[in-house]
Amino acid sequence: MRILVVEDDVNLNRQLSDALKESGYVVDTAFDGEEGHFLGDTEPYDAVILDIGLPEMDGITVVEKWRSNGKGMPVLMLTARDRWSDKVAGIDAGADDYVAKPFHVEEVLARVRALIRRAAGHSSSEIVCGPVRLDTKASKATVDGVTLKLTSHEFRLLSYLMHHMGTVVSRTELVEHMYDQDFDRDSNTIEVFVGRLRKKIGVDLIETVRGLGYRMQAPADAQ
Numbered sequence: 001m002r003i004l005v006v007e008d009d010v011n012l013n014r015q016l017s018d019a020l021k022e023s024g025y026v027v028d029t030a031f032d033g034e035e036g037h038f039l040g041d042t043e044p045y046d047a048v049i050l051d052i053g054l055p056e057m058d059g060i061t062v063v064e065k066w067r068s069n070g071k072g073m074p075v076l077m078l079t080a081r082d083r084w085s086d087k088v089a090g091i092d093a094g095a096d097d098y099v100a101k102p103f104h105v106e107e108v109l110a111r112v113r114a115l116i117r118r119a120a121g122h123s124s125s126e127i128v129c130g131p132v133r134l135d136t137k138a139s140k141a142t143v144d145g146v147t148l149k150l151t152s153h154e155f156r157l158l159s160y161l162m163h164h165m166g167t168v169v170s171r172t173e174l175v176e177h178m179y180d181q182d183f184d185r186d187s188n189t190i191e192v193f194v195g196r197l198r199k200k201i202g203v204d205l206i207e208t209v210r211g212l213g214y215r216m217q218a219p220a221d222a223q
């Protein structure tokens, strides 16, 4: 899962990015509205955290432009505490949720998790695929109750596949959602990660769909 953080307050931006990375997300950062708008317009994100008060282009304009350009990723706005009008304007412009400053980082994380889950059609914080359970809150996965020891890449891969359970996910899509913009991406490594993940899970839940990508589903759900 890949997140964009657009916040001009350098410390706050770093605080949010660090917390997201610790939770297993890959994070890109922008420090003004123009840069943030460009990234959100050109890169695929699973969620965006967007400050309203930004240099170059304000957050409301950024989200408006994304929406009018057909970008539908979940957007969480950061608003000033007493500016109720900002919250209304943000939601009207196309934001999905907001958090008022000052906030606890945990609240932002919880809202981001919920936005990503709901965008993928899951209402519970735990996603289940046969014997595998993904706890999005604790950023961990278990097989038959036993915790899987996963690297951050393996966790991101599993998390993305489970959020999109039952659908075919291409290698390109996986690469785009597992690495940040500066990473030297190579879609061949995805195959290696899938192989390792299969071994760790021990049950055959990740199907290779020739020429298309991968699909994760529980045996009972398979056609």
Ligand code: CA
Pocket (backbone or CB within 6 Å): 007, 008, 009, 051, 052, 053, 054
């Ligand atoms: Ca600001």
